[in-house]
Amino acid sequence: MKKINFYTTEDGKCPVSEFLDSLSGKQVQKVAWVLQLIEELDVIPTTYLKKLTNTEGIWEVRILVSGNIFRLLGFFDGDNLVVLNHGFQKKTQKTPSKEIKVAEKRRKDYLLRKIS
DSSP states (O other): OOEEEOOOOSOOOOHHHHHOOOOOOOHHHHHHHHHHHHHHHOOOOOTTTEEOTTTSEHHHHEEEEEEEEEEEEEEEEEETEEEEEEEEEEEEESHHHHHHHHHHHHHHHHHHHHHH
């Protein structure tokens, strides 16, 4: 069973929570459903969770609600802890590299602060 955590910045902000606050109730409901699926299933379909190629260990949670595509980016800390650190609405076929860079930067920050 996996556990999902949201990354918080050094000054206590939670980018994923802030992103979720910008969504409608129906959209948040679907996000919550997908996150629950990820926590409970041993094998998660790539429809909902997929490793991004050519990244530093970044995974994307994939959500589709009424034609809107949302992505939550994050990484694994160990085998069972998923740390989500970035969310955005996807408007292009390919995940924008600037969004991936944000997730990679936050991953580095998380790992550095975890060590110290």
